[in-house]
Amino acid sequence: MVKPSYLKMVTDSDAADLISNDLRELGNAAKKLATHAVQLGASGFPAAFLQWLASFAAIYLLILDRTNWKTNILTSLLIPYIFFSLSGVIFFFLRGEFGKWVAAIAVVLRLFFPRRFPDWLELPGALILLIVVAPGLFASTMRNDAIGEAICLIISCYLLQEHIRASGGFRNSFTKANGISNTIGIILLFVFPVWALVVRVL
Numbered sequence: 001m002v003k004p005s006y007l008k009m010v011t012d013s014d015a016a017d018l019i020s021n022d023l024r025e026l027g028n029a030a031k032k033l034a035t036h037a038v039q040l041g042a043s044g045f046p047a048a049f050l051q052w053l054a055s056f057a058a059i060y061l062l063i064l065d066r067t068n069w070k071t072n073i074l075t076s077l078l079i080p081y082i083f084f085s086l087s088g089v090i091f092f093f094l095r096g097e098f099g100k101w102v103a104a105i106a107v108v109l110r111l112f113f114p115r116r117f118p119d120w121l122e123l124p125g126a127l128i129l130l131i132v133v134a135p136g137l138f139a140s141t142m143r144n145d146a147i148g149e150a151i152c153l154i155i156s157c158y159l160l161q162e163h164i165r166a167s168g169g170f171r172n173s174f175t176k177a178n179g180i181s182n183t184i185g186i187i188l189l190f191v192f193p194v195w196a197l198v199v200r201v202l
Helices: 012-042 045-066 075-085 088-094 097-112 119-133 136-142 146-167 170-175 177-189 191-201
Strands: none
Touching: 045 075, 045 177, 045 191, 075 119, 075 146, 088 097, 088 119, 097 119, 136 146, 146 170, 146 177, 146 191, 170 177, 177 191
């Protein structure tokens, strides 16, 4: 004798539970998708572009400081900033034989021909020397770590507050002729470390 099969009636509360469970799973999947998209984007074009942009902004500020638009801020802090934010392609090219030759020539000129060594070459020479002689802990580990990014962010914050103080206030830093260019350059210093640290948190 065949037992009769019974169909369970789906009530309104059961349907609501099923829909809420489906929506919850859909929300979790969307969160995972967004997190993975940000992480993949961070390791791709956006991160590389922002790293190049920040490095060029630091070099731009160094050039500005060596021209007629001298500032009172401590621009030598841009050297460690460039060290930690410079693109890996350029960094390891300068760390190779080319950089060693440039550093050796700079040291020889500075030691034996100090009058022929221009002042504006001191900071770029120091940067090349730092890149060449830096130990692996700094060159490989800290450069690609949150420590290097945090150092870049601290340098950016310090330079911004020093620039605002040297300009005579926040408003003057945006209204003076040379203040605007320096302010834009310093603000661009923030893009790489902030982006990198936010992506690490996510």
